[in-house]
Every structure is written in structure tokens, then in C-alpha cells.
Amino acid sequence: MRAPLSIIYNFDECGFQPGQGRSRKVIGSGLACPDLAETDRGETITAVECIAADGWLMDPLFIFKSSGSNFKEAWYDGSEALPPNTGTAISPNGWISDELALCWLGYFINATAGDRLLPGEKRYLIFDGNGAHLTLEFLEKCEKYAIVPFAFLPHSTHLCQPLDGKPFLNYKQQFRLENNELSFWGGRPYGKAEFLRIIQPIRERTFHPRIIRDSFKDSAKAQRNLTRIFQHQREKLEELAMTQDSIRRIRAAQAPQRRVYTKRQVKTLSQDGILRPRDANRSIKERKEKENAAEKRRIDKAAEKAYGFKPSQLSDETIQRAKDSAKEAKDNGELFFYGLIACF
Structure with missing residues (x-):
């Protein structure tokens, strides 16, 4: 209303x-007057x-x-x-x-x-x-x-x-x-x-x-002009939403091409020479855990050398949630996301 x-x-x-x-000029009769x-x-x-x-x-x-x-x-x-x-x-x-x-x-x-x-x-x-x-x-x-x-x-x-x-x-x-x-x-x-x-x-x-x-x-x-401004802003927002959706689709389609494939080998765990995916995934998980632990020890050592004490210890669940948040933000095409901040 x-x-x-x-x-x-x-x-x-x-x-x-x-x-x-x-300033203005002053004109007198026969007399010189300054500006x-x-x-x-x-x-x-x-x-x-x-x-x-x-x-x-x-x-x-x-x-x-x-x-x-x-x-x-x-x-x-x-x-x-x-x-x-x-x-x-x-x-x-x-x-x-x-x-x-x-x-x-x-x-x-x-x-x-x-x-x-x-x-x-x-x-x-x-x-x-x-x-x-x-x-x-x-x-x-x-x-x-x-x-x-x-x-x-x-x-x-x-x-x-x-x-x-x-x-x-x-x-x-x-x-x-x-x-x-x-x-x-x-x-x-x-x-x-x-x-x-x-x-x-x-x-x-x-x-x-x-x-x-x-x-x-x-x-x-001037309401007509204001209505045009609102209409223009709405069109720009719609174009931006379409552009973001197109970028998201392009990134999703090109994700397999950007995936980095390693040359690491996974050994079979059975006598018949057949490797089950769950065994391969378990082996990959164990390898990543060892690499993460080694990387963490390296960072702790560098931090202790630089600051004189080790950084706060964070649980694996906290680290994994931060990684999942980063991956989800990247998949959604977001430039910024709330991640994990390590406090020293």
C-alpha cells in the first residue's frame, strides 16, 4: 500500500x-576605479x-x-x-x-x-x-x-x-x-x-x-528513470548469474582434463592377481596419510626453528573438514571460502 x-x-x-x-568591475564617470x-x-x-x-x-x-x-x-x-x-x-x-x-x-x-x-x-x-x-x-x-x-x-x-x-x-x-x-x-x-x-x-x-x-x-x-535504473540493474544481475553458471559448467566439464595422474603403482593384495578398487583406495589413503604426516613434521620443524615452538596440534577431522570446504568452494567456482587457520 x-x-x-x-x-x-x-x-x-x-x-x-x-x-x-x-569580482566585478566598477566603472565611474571619468575616474579610474580598481576592480x-x-x-x-x-x-x-x-x-x-x-x-x-x-x-x-x-x-x-x-x-x-x-x-x-x-x-x-x-x-x-x-x-x-x-x-x-x-x-x-x-x-x-x-x-x-x-x-x-x-x-x-x-x-x-x-x-x-x-x-x-x-x-x-x-x-x-x-x-x-x-x-x-x-x-x-x-x-x-x-x-x-x-x-x-x-x-x-x-x-x-x-x-x-x-x-x-x-x-x-x-x-x-x-x-x-x-x-x-x-x-x-x-x-x-x-x-x-x-x-x-x-x-x-x-x-x-x-x-x-x-x-x-x-x-x-x-x-x-523521475520514477520512469528510476525504473529504468532498476531494470538495468536486474538485467546485469541476470547476466552475471548466467555467466557464473556457464563458468561452473565449463569447469565441471574440464575437470577430468585438469586432473593430475600419477605413475605410482598399487600392488595387488590377493593371490589371483586381481586388484579390487576398495583395496586400491585403501592403499592410496594409507600413502596419503604417510605423506601428510611427513609434510606436517617438516612444517613443525620449520616453525620450531623460526619461532622457537611448534604450532598448535589440530585433529585430522578438523583438517579434513577444511580440505572438504576448500574443495567444495573450488567446485562451486567461489573465489573465497572459510577454511582452516592454523594458530601459532
């Missing part, structure tokens, strides 16, 4: 780098935004780059216009981490409770395949609070993710206009305080309910 649009949410990170403005140079680039700031298909917008989480663990009072000077539940965090590189993604999920659970969640209703959360969104703790918390997570396939988020459409394009464009104005007048890159002061008006112009709803509609139009 398809979920109602009102409980489909999309969250993603949008990176900003204050100071990314363009206004581009400002230096500031530190990376990440905004974590979440929207819903009914036009709802969650309060943001801003991640600042900081090597320390303390928040400074000066950062929040003039940030009164921000929504009351706005969150700020710090990380060494200004990007989201596993811990911050899990913390944001807690904010999301609280923000979507109450009037936005009916009893027994699930929340569908769609996002990109960032590793911070796919940790075991993140997925377990989703399961605990009846959240259905869905990560898009790699290289498909620009087609399927609503935030990657008009919202984030408009978001960055509005912020770039502010930077261009700053660069035009030769200002310095925005710091944390300036960013928190100007970002809320930009968010209000960017995340209009109509723009949010249209972004989900535009993503729905």
Missing part, C-alpha cells in the same frame, strides 16, 4: 563556503535540512568546522530570527558524522511526533547513500520508532531526491547572491555569527511550501 504523501520525508546536507563570490577582488573563502558550513511532501519544513541543523569542543557566545550574536528548535553542532571538517547523523535522527523523531503522526502510522524517510546514514545504530533507531528508511542508489539522487532539485539549487543561489554582494564591496567572508544572521531570510525565500511540494512532484516524474 502506498504511503500518504504527508508522511514521506526527505533529508540531506547542503554545504556552504562563505566567500565564494565573484573589486574576490573575497577569500571561508570555512565549510553544512546545513542539514528536512522537508515533507505536504510542504512541511523541519528546523535546520548547522554544522560548523571547529577543532575544539566548545561553542562560543559570539557565534550567536544576531541569530534571534532562527527557528526556536534550530540546532548547531561542530565537527573537525564541518561535515556530518555518524554521531551527528544519529543525533539529528533524534531531533527528527521529536519534530514529527504529535499532530504529524497518527497512532500506528509509519514515517517514510528517504535520503542518499551517505555512510553516516547507514550505520547500524541509525537503522536500529529507525526500526525502534517506526521509521522506514530508504537510501537511493548511487548516482541516482539527482533524479530521485526532492531536496537535490529546486530547494537546494535555490538555497545555494540565494546564498551566493549574498556572497556576491559582499565580494562586490570588498568585504570579508562570512563567519559563524554572520552566517546565522543571514541564513534564516534565505531559508524563508528558498523553502516555500509550494516549492517543497513541487520538488516532490518533480521527483515523482
